[in-house]
Amino acid sequence: MPELPEVETTLQAIKLFENETLSSIKIHNPNLRWPIDININKKISNKKIHKIFRRAKYLIFDLSNYYLIIHLGMSGTLRIMNTADNYFKKHDHVELIFKSKKLIYNDPRRFGSIHITKSYQDHSLISNLGPEPLSDEFCGEYLHNVVINSKTNIKNFIMNQKNVVGIGNIYASEILFKSSINPTRIANSISRVECNLITKFSKNILKKAIKVGGTTIRDFFSAEGSKGYFKIQLNVYDREDKKCSKCQNTIKKITQNQRATYFCETCQN
Ligand SMILES: [Zn+2]
Missing domain, CATH: 3.20.190.10 (MutM-like, N-terminal)
Structure with a gap:
């Protein structure tokens, strides 16, 4: 997608x-x-x-x-x-x-x-959307104000377009790894400091992917069109049973809300 x-x-x-x-x-x-x-x-x-x-x-x-x-x-x-x-x-x-x-x-x-x-x-598709992840509005203070009312897991929370738009399944796993937050945690347990980390790494990771994507612009001018996912370096996503880049323990895969989640149990609390 x-x-x-x-x-x-x-x-x-x-x-x-x-x-x-x-x-x-x-x-x-x-x-x-x-x-x-x-x-x-x-x-x-x-x-x-x-x-x-x-x-x-x-x-x-x-x-x-x-x-x-x-x-x-x-x-x-x-x-x-x-x-x-x-x-x-x-x-x-x-x-x-x-x-x-x-x-x-x-x-x-x-x-x-x-x-x-x-x-x-x-428009019905747009009127209920949350803030843009790269905007100043998506900051630790905003996120903390909304997580405190939610009992869903934090991974599902950041993928919900009403809370913030544009964070898909791959990026959600990567953002939570960088933030050292276990994806199964209930949203209302996420501290203000952790909200700062989530918003910071959301921006970092998305910006990096956009930068990589910039190099593919020429593909739009050929009959081939674009070439799928941008190859940002993935730390956890699709790396089940491989070694964590931080602690060398094994990356775990679980299913949350019918979607695959990857994380390191040692690094993410
Ligand atoms: Zn680890």
């Missing part, structure tokens, strides 16, 4: 469409997770894109009277091609066509979605 760093890198790559006029939208298959509005072309073709930005894992295009929201779901990618190119790939569902280039939405599993809305802040 594309995580926040992958979406941020996609954003950087597609920003070249800012201030361009969207000529039209070609829909080959409207049946994504939710069907695409059949009037989409009428609503936004021939409109200028003022800005493209990200909220959580949503890419948002600001057109004059509408916002176009794209979510990549489990397997969605965007790639940039020349408008004149006649090359297609299987699962190319939507094309946003501009004067000289086009942006193609490809999604084999079709869990992604494309929406049109007048106000993105009020």
Whole structure:
């Protein structure tokens, strides 16, 4: 699944469409997770894109009277091609066509979605989201104020988009390892100092992944599209029975909320 760093890198790559006029939208298959509005072309073709930005894992295009929201779901990618190119790939569902280039939405599993809305802040997918992990709002004080009311485990807590957006399964394990916090701990037992660690390492790890992703931007300009996960160095994730980099004990794998969690019992209390 594309995580926040992958979406941020996609954003950087597609920003070249800012201030361009969207000529039209070609829909080959409207049946994504939710069907695409059949009037989409009428609503936004021939409109200028003022800005493209990200909220959580949503890419948002600001057109004059509408916002176009794209979510990549489990397997969605965007790639940039020349408008004149006649090359297609299987699962190319939507094309946003501009004067000289086009942006193609490809999604084999079709869990992604494309929406049109007048106000993105009020859109049902966005209105209840928590703060951005890289924003100043996501600080130890904020986190401590929300964990004290929660009885779920801390790993599940930081993966809940209402508490903070953009922390997926891989990053959650890595953040808690760096913070020396056992992922099975109940959220309301996490101290203010530990909240500082979680927010600090969330930012560090996501920034590192975005930096690695920056080097893949050129892939967006080829027919290959992006190439899956960014290879940040993983300390615990997918390292069951391997040695902990800090203490040499064995990394343990457990299941929490139907998702795999990896941690070191010695280093994480
Ligand atoms: Zn260890």
